[in-house]
Amino acid sequence: MEYVHDGVLDERDGYIRVSDEVTTTTTTTTSTTEIHDEETNQPIMAKSSERLPGTSNRIRTRDDGCCSVNFVKYVLHIYNVVLFLSGLVVGGIGIWTVISKHSYVSLMTTSTYPTLAYALIVAGVLAVVGSWLGCGGVTSENRCVLLIYVFVVMLVFVLEAGVGALARLYEEQVGPELKMNLNRTFLENYSMRSRETSAIDQMQIEFKCCGALRFEDWLVSEWHKDEDVLKDGVVVPESCCKTPTPLCGRRDHPSNIYFTGCIYKFLETTKDHLIILGAVGMGLSVLELFGIVLGSCLYIKLRHDFDD
Secondary structure: OHHHHHHHHHHHHHHHHHHHHHHHHHHHHHHHHHHHHHHHHHHHHHOOOEEOOOOOOOEEOOOOOOOOHHHHHHHHHHHHHHHHHHHHHHHHHHHHHHHHHHHHHHHOOOOHHHHHHHHHHHHHHHHHHHHHHHHHHHHHOOHHHHHHHHHHHHHHHHHHHHHHHHHHHHHHHHHHHHHHHHHHHHHHHOOOOHHHHHHHHHHHHHHOOOOOOEHHHHHHOOHHHOHHHHHHOOOOOHHHEOOOOOOHHHOOOOOOEOOEOHHHHHHHHHHHHHHHHHHHHHHHHHHHHHHHHHHHHHHHHHHHHHHO
């Protein structure tokens, strides 16, 4: 009985030992499966996160840090709204400049002034288009669209900065240019060319002036050499009169005609417009620098995500 009892004990001991081996094997298999699962899931998480330096159990997501992908996207969305509004402002100022001074462009010898206005209109249109491109690229995280967006914003920056610089330079040159050429335009082109004639009449009525420098200039103009003008005894065009009526230019009295030359008021308003164009161009060009930096930053961050 003792032998059998020992045998039973031996069998039980053996059973216990086998159970321990089974338990150990099961635990090892479970651990291996968990490690395999972690290795399988690691590539999936690589695009959206990475392990922090010096740690083994904490992961850095796209929301971590002050310059995370999601933070840059959020700032870019706000920036694109501002860019859209600035595009409307820039384009509106360009259109206002063209409309308000379009008729006087023919009286200038250079095309610098209208070129500045048209350049602002183009910059405004590009800014509006760029803002929509930026919103689409940021939302979809499309690197190709973001790259186009950055180049568009760069072009807007170049246009606006160029307009600001040229407006500042032309502001210094427009005075001598008008003094040299405006009087000659009045004397040689009035009644000879319909476009210039209409512009001069409109200028004299709007600015309440007469002649380029003074009203006596009309006495030596090509207009005054006309036989009909000499026959009627007209001294100045009807647009010089305070109350324009047929043949009102016969009487050159201060109560009847304006004595001030048009160049002074025209030069003043032209310089004011150039100051506005320069301030808008240089001021808003700084805004585009933020767009270039933010767009480039997001492009680089998305590239690293895809590369991982």
